[in-house]
Amino acid sequence: MATDQPITSYSAFLRALLSDRERFFEEVVDGVALGSKLRDAVVTIITLSGFFGLVAGAYSGPAQAVSAAVKLPFLFFATFGVCFPAFFVVQVLVGSRLRLLQVAVLVFGALALTCVLLAAFVPITAFFLVTGANYYFQHLLNIVLAGVAGLFGMYALHEGLSVVCEKRGVYPRKALTIMRAWALLFGFVGIQLAWTLRPFLGDRNEPFRVFGTYRGNFYAAIIYAVNQLMQGDAKPAALPAKHDSLARFRGLPFSPIDTVADSSHHRERQ
Structure with a gap:
């Protein structure tokens, strides 16, 4: 039967992540097509x-x-890369019989599912982009969407390890508690790295920069963004007076509606 075929194609990989994760996890435990699953997960994350x-x-x-x-x-x-070595070593110490490649495929599978959800959220981000949502709203929206996707991905990993624990006996139940703590660590490390790699959204009224030089931290930035959004402030920073920010959209296939920040910028120049 077709349902008994191992997950080796990319389409089967995506279907398993979305609707048949128990089968996916059981195949990983059995060591079935681990290389193929790892490759598909990496491709999914990148794209x-x-x-x-x-x-x-x-x-x-x-x-x-x-x-x-x-x-x-x-x-x-x-x-x-930062979080996985500690996770694997601790799992082995508490009695897990999963091999390195098996654990890596499980984690990458969870991250791939996170990225599938991110892609599913793209129409929401695009909608507010073209309808002129201001900087702070876009900033918070993307953080919330990424957070929801990340939580669901970690939930899927926990679900998979629970299946392994209950049905196969190769993963000790006490390791699930460690996995929950590791998921929190993964989140904190990801947040810190994201803060280091910022900006992802950028300020359309400033010149392009690959990396920002902002002060403070991620949590202070979130509080500030919420406060500015509640006050109705659409400006992420002091507006420059020497260049037109809208020129930066000429390379896009569509022309987003001006935000309040851009409109006020034009009024100041007139």
Whole structure:
């Protein structure tokens, strides 16, 4: 039967992530086509997270869009590189019988699912982009969408390890508690790396920069953005007086509606 065929094609990989994750996890435990699954997960992370970054960064123009499309996949892989060694070693110490490649495929599968959700959220980001949502709203919207996708991805990983624990006995139940703590660590490391790699959205009223030089931290920036949004302030920074920010959109296939910040910028120049 077709349903008994191992997950080896990319379409089967995506279907398994979305609607048959238990089968996906069981195949990983059995060591079935691990290389194929790892490759498909990596491709998914690069393409779909890059797609989300491309659309989010388009707020500030083509250069920022390309920069965000490159930095977002790098963020996923860098966070994995920092957090995975400790996770695997601790799992072995508490009695896990999963091999290194199996654990890596499980984690990459969860990250791939996160990126599938990010891609599904792209129409929401694009809608507010073309209808003129201000900087602070776009900033908070993208953070919320990324947070929701990340939480669901970690939930899927926890669900998969629970299946492994209950049905196969190769993963100790006490390791699930460690996995939850590791998920929090993964989130904090990801947030810090994202803050280091900023900007992803960028300020359309300032020259393009690959990396920002902002002070403070991620949490202070969130509080500030919420406060500015509640006050109705659409300006992310002092507006420059020597260049027209809208010229940065000439390379896009569409012309986004001006935000309040851009409109006020034009009034100041007149």
